[in-house]
Amino acid sequence: MWARQGRVRLTFPARPCGTVKPVHWRAITRLFGILLLLYSLSFVPSIGVALLYDDQQWDVFAISLLITACSGALLWLPNFRQKDELSLRDGFVVVTLFWGLLGVVGALPFILGLHLNVTDAVFESVSGFTTTGATVIYGIDQLPYSILYHRQQIQWLGGMGIIVLAIAILPLLGVGGMQLYRAEASGVTKHEKMTPRIAQTARVLWLIYLGLTIACALGFRLAGMSSFDAIGHAFATVATGGFSTHDASIGHFDSPAIELVAIVFMLAGGANFAIHFMAWKRHSLSPYAADPEIRGYAMIFAFGTLFVAASLYWAGAYSGSLESLRHGAFQVASILTSTGFGTATFADWPLHIPLTLVILSFTGGCAGSTAGGIKVLRILLLGKLGFRQLFHLAHPRAISVVKLGNRAVSENVLFSVWGFYVLYIITSLLLTVAMMAAGLDLESAFGAVVATINLLGPGLGEVATNFATVDPVVKWLGVFGMLVGRLEVFTLLILFVPAFWRN
Amino acid sequence: MKIIILGAGQVGSTVAQSLSGEANEITVVDRMPGLLKELQDRLDIRTVVGQASHPDVLIEAGIEDADLILAVTNSDETNMVACQIAHSMFHTPTRLARVRAPDYLVHPELFVPDAVPVDVLISPEELVTTFVQHLIEQPGALQILDFLDKRVQLVALCAENGGPLVGKQLRNLGYRLPKVELRVVAIFRRDRAIVPDGETVIEADDEIFFLASRRDIHAVVAAFRPIDKPYRRIIIAGGGNIGKRLAEMLESRYRVKIVERDAKRCRNLAASLRRTIVLHGDASDLSLAKGEGFDQADVYCAVSNDDEVNILSAMLAKRMGVRKSLAIINRSRYVDLVQGSALDIALSPAQITIGAILTHIRRGDFVAVHSLRRGAAEAIEIVAHGDHKTSRVVGRCIDELTLPEGTTVGAIARNAQVIFPQRDTVIESEDHIVVFLADKGKIAEVEKLFQVAVTYI
Numbered sequence: 001m002w003a004r005q006g007r008v009r010l011t012f013p014a015r016p017c018g019t020v021k022p023v024h025w026r027a028i029t030r031l032f033g034i035l036l037l038l039y040s041l042s043f044v045p046s047i048g049v050a051l052l053y054d055d056q057q058w059d060v061f062a063i064s065l066l067i068t069a070c071s072g073a074l075l076w077l078p079n080f081r082q083k084d085e086l087s088l089r090d091g092f093v094v095v096t097l098f099w100g101l102l103g104v105v106g107a108l109p110f111i112l113g114l115h116l117n118v119t120d121a122v123f124e125s126v127s128g129f130t131t132t133g134a135t136v137i138y139g140i141d142q143l144p145y146s147i148l149y150h151r152q153q154i155q156w157l158g159g160m161g162i163i164v165l166a167i168a169i170l171p172l173l174g175v176g177g178m179q180l181y182r183a184e185a186s187g188v189t190k191h192e193k194m195t196p197r198i199a200q201t202a203r204v205l206w207l208i209y210l211g212l213t214i215a216c217a218l219g220f221r222l223a224g225m226s227s228f229d230a231i232g233h234a235f236a237t238v239a240t241g242g243f244s245t246h247d248a249s250i251g252h253f254d255s256p257a258i259e260l261v262a263i264v265f266m267l268a269g270g271a272n273f274a275i276h277f278m279a280w281k282r283h284s285l286s287p288y289a290a291d292p293e294i295r296g297y298a299m300i301f302a303f304g305t306l307f308v309a310a311s312l313y314w315a316g317a318y319s320g321s322l323e324s325l326r327h328g329a330f331q332v333a334s335i336l337t338s339t340g341f342g343t344a345t346f347a348d349w350p351l352h353i354p355l356t357l358v359i360l361s362f363t364g365g366c367a368g369s370t371a372g373g374i375k376v377l378r379i380l381l382l383g384k385l386g387f388r389q390l391f392h393l394a395h396p397r398a399i400s401v402v403k404l405g406n407r408a409v410s411e412n413v414l415f416s417v418w419g420f421y422v423l424y425i426i427t428s429l430l431l432t433v434a435m436m437a438a439g440l441d442l443e444s445a446f447g448a449v450v451a452t453i454n455l456l457g458p459g460l461g462e463v464a465t466n467f468a469t470v471d472p473v474v475k476w477l478g479v480f481g482m483l484v485g486r487l488e489v490f491t492l493l494i495l496f497v498p499a500f501w502r503n
Numbered sequence: 504m505k506i507i508i509l510g511a512g513q514v515g516s517t518v519a520q521s522l523s524g525e526a527n528e529i530t531v532v533d534r535m536p537g538l539l540k541e542l543q544d545r546l547d548i549r550t551v552v553g554q555a556s557h558p559d560v561l562i563e564a565g566i567e568d569a570d571l572i573l574a575v576t577n578s579d580e581t582n583m584v585a586c587q588i589a590h591s592m593f594h595t596p597t598r599l600a601r602v603r604a605p606d607y608l609v610h611p612e613l614f615v616p617d618a619v620p621v622d623v624l625i626s627p628e629e630l631v632t633t634f635v636q637h638l639i640e641q642p643g644a645l646q647i648l649d650f651l652d653k654r655v656q657l658v659a660l661c662a663e664n665g666g667p668l669v670g671k672q673l674r675n676l677g678y679r680l681p682k683v684e685l686r687v688v689a690i691f692r693r694d695r696a697i698v699p700d701g702e703t704v705i706e707a708d709d710e711i712f713f714l715a716s717r718r719d720i721h722a723v724v725a726a727f728r729p730i731d732k733p734y735r736r737i738i739i740a741g742g743g744n745i746g747k748r749l750a751e752m753l754e755s756r757y758r759v760k761i762v763e764r765d766a767k768r769c770r771n772l773a774a775s776l777r778r779t780i781v782l783h784g785d786a787s788d789l790s791l792a793k794g795e796g797f798d799q800a801d802v803y804c805a806v807s808n809d810d811e812v813n814i815l816s817a818m819l820a821k822r823m824g825v826r827k828s829l830a831i832i833n834r835s836r837y838v839d840l841v842q843g844s845a846l847d848i849a850l851s852p853a854q855i856t857i858g859a860i861l862t863h864i865r866r867g868d869f870v871a872v873h874s875l876r877r878g879a880a881e882a883i884e885i886v887a888h889g890d891h892k893t894s895r896v897v898g899r900c901i902d903e904l905t906l907p908e909g910t911t912v913g914a915i916a917r918n919a920q921v922i923f924p925q926r927d928t929v930i931e932s933e934d935h936i937v938v939f940l941a942d943k944g945k946i947a948e949v950e951k952l953f954q955v956a957v958t959y960i
Contacts, residue, residue, distance in 0.1 A: 395780055395782065395795065396794065397782045397783055397784050397791050397794065397795065398780050398781060398782050398783070399766070399769040399770060399772075399773050399781045399782070399783045400773050400780075400781065401770060401773045401774045403774065406777075407774075408770075408773070408774030
């Protein structure tokens with residue numbers, strides 16, 4: 001349904017895949033010039049916060065703004081007249097570079113203001129933009145307000161980016177869960193076209209995103225946070241990022257009301273924004289109930305919560321069933337949506353619970369959301385694929401199709417889901433091996449991979465709360481893992497396929 | 504009556520055949536000269552070659568003074584347009600059309616005189632599937648038809664050794680089922696009709712027609728046959744329109760498997776059916792049949808569009824041990840050949856459909872007409888009008904009616920009440936009366952009997 005929807009800044013003309021054109025580097029450069037110029041404006045609110053709280057950091061952001069704007073201009077001006085249309089192939093390069101470049105630019109205040117080294121700064125910034133929420137900084141409570149604000153804002157912008165990327169752009173490239181929502185593929189709940197053009201679609205999605213953020217911030221404020229914390233946490237909640245303005249994360253507040261608000265909006269951020277759109281447009285909740293992915297997502301959340309709460313209760317980790325339920329529900333929501341807020345360090349819970357949560361983290365949220373992981377939609381399809389195989393063993397001559405809701409899913413889509421899954425798992429395993437080679441023990445390495453590729457944040461073992469102590473190589477592997485996870489594997493990995501570059 | 508039939512397919516030609524015997528002037532229009540020639544050789548009708556929806560073709564077929572147009576070409580759109588033209592240009596009084604696509608059928612507001620002026624929609628697939636569905640819901644019955652707003656059903660069954668009433672007089676039925684109101688309207692023994700009374704002794708293989716309300720049917724059937732267990736496993740051979748609709752209707756309550764030869768069609772079926780198991784292959788393929796346990800099936804429905812395939816695969820299934828095998832057979836000659844011996848039930852879609860059409864062709868206030876026994880017998884629901892002076896039925900008791908031989912009054916609906924009439928039941932005006940005719944040839948006499956005499960008014 002998203003195919004060929006005219007041109008915004010990125011234009012993907014309908015061209016048969018066979019015609020391979022060289023990558024339009026100059027046009028891409030021009031594009032990124034404009035992008036950096038625009039992005040430099042995002043430092044303005046941070047300057048404002050710095051001046052408001054008078055934390056002496058305004059110059060850091062002013063310098064960052066200048067550097068970003070100048071480099072933007074440098075990229076843009078020489079290529080001012082480049083009006084080449086970008087091809088489909090350029091799309092992969094653009095999308096990957098977009099996250100990479102923003103990761104670097106967002107790192108500037110960390111280098112200038114906190115005097116972090118480049119590795120740590122980039123890790124922190126990429127962790128923000130990919131809405132992961134893993135951190136290398138200790139003593140977050142003592143950070144200047146403007147830097148804290150900057151961290152939260154990075155996550156919010158990253159969430160904004162991924163929604164448009166996932167719903168409007170990746171499907172054009174034939175990647176990502178949302179392609180399943182295209183008309184021929186399945187039209188899971190007879191999705192009407194949201195709007196005919198990407199630019200308009202993006203605007204609508206951002207409005208919804210903004211609306212959710214404002215609602216979330218109000219919720220936090222009413223539940224007892226300060227305005228600064230409320231806005232900052234709202235940024236990280238709706239983006240399912242997980243950065244907090246406190247070392248103890250949401251646990252700092254120790255308030256069931258705040259946790260409840262967080263659970264609601266983490267789950268909202270992890271739901272498909274196309275469904276939010278439909279619900280908003282029809283003024284009814286029925287689109288949620290009708291969508292098989294949302295239903296699966298709700299079921300996973302419900303059963304996950306019950307299981308974890310029951311386990312906590314039997315293990316006696318908390319006094320009373322209500323307390324177990326509170327922590328169970330919060331942790332399951334936080335990890336299922338790949339947010340990574342904590343009220344407790346789950347790595348310290350009885351042994352099978354961390355693994356359950358790790359599995360939930362691989363499951364992830366819905367396609368077309370800010371969450372990471374494999375996505376509920378794919379898990380549903382993979383499960384059905386498995387059952388179909390069993391069915392075929394019992395009925396060798398039967399023909400069956402995998403259905404989502406009442407619609408049949410085409411074999412092509414199933415293959416792509418299967419391919420995605422295989423690449424995802426292989427990448428995870430290889431990253432684990434690489435991290436072990438870089439010196440982590442098995443638990444920490446696996447935990448670090450789970451934390452990064454699933455965009456979760458907190459891991460296990462040494463990286464249970466913080467990545468500060470690990471080797472720089474591990475951090476760069478983590479950066480890679482986060483980008484792979486955020487860009488739905490294919491988008492990034494295709495750049496490593498030689499045939500992609502061959503003219 | 505001047506009737507124009509558009510489309511010389513199975514329904515069109517069967518209707519033409521059935522109506523040409525009843526002193527009607529029939530013109531059949533079709534694009535295929537071959538089909539028409541074959542029809543014209545057999546029947547006393549006129550034929551016109553051409554696109555059925557074109558006004559000049561319709562004029563050539565004599566639409567200007569036609570009483571009724573029946574559009575049964577294989578295109579819904581042609582049928583609807585033809586009715587539209589007949590209405591707007593020629594003011595044809597009665598317009599019947601076959602419309603298959605559910606997308607049209609779910610919008611009844613479409614079929615009104617200012618939009619698509621179709622008086623009666625005919626959907627053979629739906630009639631056939633309902634027919635089969637009735638049979639499956641009621642094991643032991645050969646045919647089940649609704650009358651009087653579905654309050655009463657006419658059931659045909661075949662008496663079998665082991666039934667409590669077989670070998671006994673019919674009057675025993677009343678002792679056996681004292682609370683059940685029913686009426687046996689006809690018994691066919693070796694294809695000859697017997698007018699049943701209390702003394703009639705039931706024999707095995709008698710074909711019995713009775714009227715009863717829906718909830719009593721099971722008990723009545725049980726009186727004539729050994730106990731029929733309810734069906735559970737259904738095999739449908741042929742995934743065409745009928746097979747698909749049948750599976751849709753049955754899959755929630757039965758375990759349904761459907762066999763289809765075309766792989767693409769199989770995918771389509773698998774995509775739209777929920778619980779049915781879709782099998783790709785030939786229904787007569789023994790390895791498939793064994794692997795999927797056809798021998799343990801309760802009902803085997805051969806519903807492809809090929810008569811021979813249906814007959815053979817249904818026979819094969821019967822031989823494998825299916826409890827009841829039924830097949831759709833369009834050619835009436837085959838029906839006589841196989842029904843009752845090689846397979847249990849032969850269905851003729853055209854015969855099933857024709858009742859819906861006959862309802863509108865008969866003279867008199869007919870509510871329903873059902874063609875039975877391959878068109879030889881008929882059951883009708885007719886409304887009595889007038890008073891003691893103007894009508895030959897109103898104000899008279901059943902005994903006084905001069906009904907032709909082999910004709911029985913089975914049930915009467917008076918307002919909300921259903922009466923199974925006795926000899927002395929008096930018919931009132933506006934009664935809905937179900938009449939069974941063992942011989943269809945007597946229909947003209949029945950029509951006449953129910954006519955309101957104009958001269959008396």
